[in-house]
Every structure is written in C-alpha cells, then in structure tokens.
Amino acid sequence: MSSFPAILQSEWTKIRTVASTSWTLALVFLVTVGFAALFSATFDTNSLDAAQRATFDPTAMTTGSMQFGQLAMIVFGVMVVSTEYSTGMIRTSLAAVPHRGRFLLGKMAVATALALVVGLLTSFVSFFLTQALLGDVGIGIGEENVLRAVTGVGLYLALLALFCMGTAAMLRSSVAAISILIPFFLIVSNLLNGFEATRTVGQYLPSNAGSKIMQVVPNALGAPETPYGPxxxxxxxALWTLAAVLGGYLVLRKRDA
Incomplete structure (x- = not known):
C-alpha cells in the first residue's frame, strides 16, 4: 500500500500536469483581479445615497469580483475528481492505492491546499489593487475586520473547491456536477436570499453563509441581516462541505470504479 506522502506527491503531479486544472486555477486569479480592477476604476461614490454611503464597504470591490472567479474554482474542484472518471484513470489510481479513504483524502488535501494558496494570493492582490484605484475612499489592511475579510476570501474559495470535490465524487460526472453547482451557487442561492419569504432558507445555503466572513461593514449597501456572524x-x-465530502467518500467506498 502506498504511503500517504507518496499519495500526496502523486496527486500533486496529476493536478499540475493536467492542463484543465492548471488553467482553471489561473482563471480564478485573472478573472477576480481583472473584475476587481474594473469595478474599482469605474466606481462612482457620488451614485450612493446617504444610507449607502454610511455603510459603504471598500473591500466589497474584492469580494464582488470573487463572484466571477468562483466560477473557475467550481470547475477546478469538479475537474480534480471527475477527470479520473471520464478518462478511466480512476481504476489505475485505485489499483495503486486500494485504501479508498486515503486516496480521496490525499486528492482533496492537495487540491484544497492549492485552492487556498491561489485564493489568498487572489484576495490580497485584488484588495491592494482595488484600494489603490479607489483613492480617498479606500481602506487599509490594518483597519478593523479588514484582514479577516481579505483572508476570508481565500478561506471561502478553499472550502468552495472542497465542497465541489465532494459533490463531484458523488456524481462522478463533470457535466452533471458543473450543471448543478454553478446554478446552485450563482442563481438559486441569490434568488432564495433575495426575497423575504425565502430568506430564512437562503441565508443558510453555503455561499450566502460563507460569504459573511468577507464582510467588513455589517449589512453594507442594504444587505439583509443574518442571525450569525462572520x-x-x-x-x-464548513458543515455543508463536510456533508459533501462524507457523501463523496461513501459513494467512492460503496460503488465500483
């Protein structure tokens, strides 16, 4: 049986040598930073009314652009797992590492670490760029809750990738996983959180709950209140992610490759 360090080395080799996973991680950075720069360069504080100005959160330029970058992170999380099923390499991998729990843990550990590093790099570059472009209305990294919010972007993206890996392990299909996850995170979550009647459900979905860690100013620009903090x-x-990972493990353990 392969040692765990050998499993980690193998998974690292797989991720860095597959073009799809490498490019999706690069797109997380490029798309997020690009939109952050665009939003900041074109933002007009004069368009805000008095209430919005009082709760204006300069870091929202970074977190807002992350909504586009997370599309690439969803694809990355799915592709890390599902590519082996689509190519048939999963049989070779499980023959080399018969202990399926160790195999999945190694794969998820390497991919989550990469997602965290890319997420943190993306968030800090986006933050310093946007604050420079905002000029007088920008904010410093040392201000209250700012470091937590900027770091939170990276933590959110890492959990997002892990959640998607668990989902992909359950579905075993790139198309099925991406077709479910992108509407779930970008459409369903926003719709349920956007209406008073469904907000009690929507605020507990992973994207809406997880994004709370990225807020510096509570209820900025009229955002609804939540019964929980960052x-x-x-x-x-994290609980949603744990459920997805456990589901993926159970499917991998019970079903043939």
Missing part, C-alpha cells in the same frame, strides 16, 4: 457563517459553510 465566523458563524463560515462554520455553516
């Missing part, structure tokens, strides 16, 4: 919301997303 770390509470992150904890809710």
């Amino acid at each position: 770390w509470g919301g992150f904890g809710i997303m």
Whole structure:
C-alpha cells in the first residue's frame, strides 16, 4: 500500500500536469483581479445615497469580483475528481492505492491546499489593487475586520473547491456536477436570499453563509441581516462541505470504479 506522502506527491503531479486544472486555477486569479480592477476604476461614490454611503464597504470591490472567479474554482474542484472518471484513470489510481479513504483524502488535501494558496494570493492582490484605484475612499489592511475579510476570501474559495470535490465524487460526472453547482451557487442561492419569504432558507445555503466572513461593514449597501456572524457563517459553510465530502467518500467506498 502506498504511503500517504507518496499519495500526496502523486496527486500533486496529476493536478499540475493536467492542463484543465492548471488553467482553471489561473482563471480564478485573472478573472477576480481583472473584475476587481474594473469595478474599482469605474466606481462612482457620488451614485450612493446617504444610507449607502454610511455603510459603504471598500473591500466589497474584492469580494464582488470573487463572484466571477468562483466560477473557475467550481470547475477546478469538479475537474480534480471527475477527470479520473471520464478518462478511466480512476481504476489505475485505485489499483495503486486500494485504501479508498486515503486516496480521496490525499486528492482533496492537495487540491484544497492549492485552492487556498491561489485564493489568498487572489484576495490580497485584488484588495491592494482595488484600494489603490479607489483613492480617498479606500481602506487599509490594518483597519478593523479588514484582514479577516481579505483572508476570508481565500478561506471561502478553499472550502468552495472542497465542497465541489465532494459533490463531484458523488456524481462522478463533470457535466452533471458543473450543471448543478454553478446554478446552485450563482442563481438559486441569490434568488432564495433575495426575497423575504425565502430568506430564512437562503441565508443558510453555503455561499450566502460563507460569504459573511468577507464582510467588513455589517449589512453594507442594504444587505439583509443574518442571525450569525462572520465566523458563524463560515462554520455553516464548513458543515455543508463536510456533508459533501462524507457523501463523496461513501459513494467512492460503496460503488465500483
């Protein structure tokens, strides 16, 4: 049986040598930073009314652009797992590592670490760029809750990738996983959180709860109140992620490759 360091080395080799996973991680950075620069360069504070100006959050330029970058992170998380099924390499991998739990843990550990590094690099570059472009209305990294929010972007993206890996392990199909996850995170979550009647459900979905960690100003620009704080919301997303990972493990353990 392969040692765990050998499994980690193998998974690292797989990820860095497959073009699709490498490019999706690069797109996380390029898309997020690009849109952050665009939003900041074209933002007009004079368009805000008095209430919005009072709760204006300069870091929202970074977190807002992350909504586009997370599309690439969803694809990355799915492709890390599902590519082996589509190519048939999963049989070779499981023959080399018969212990399926160790195999999945190694794969998810390497991919999540990469997602965290890319997420943190993306968030800090986006933050310093946007604050420079905002000029007088920008904010410093040392201001209250700012470091937590900027770091939270990276943490959110890492959990997002892990959630998608668990989902892909359950579905075993790139098309099925991406077709479910992108509408779930970008459409369903926003719709349920956008209406008073469904907000009690929508605010507990992973994207809405997890994004709370990225807020510096509570209820900025009229955002609805939540019964949990930044770390509470992150904890809710972590529970969703744990459920997805456990589901993926159970499917991998019970079903033939």
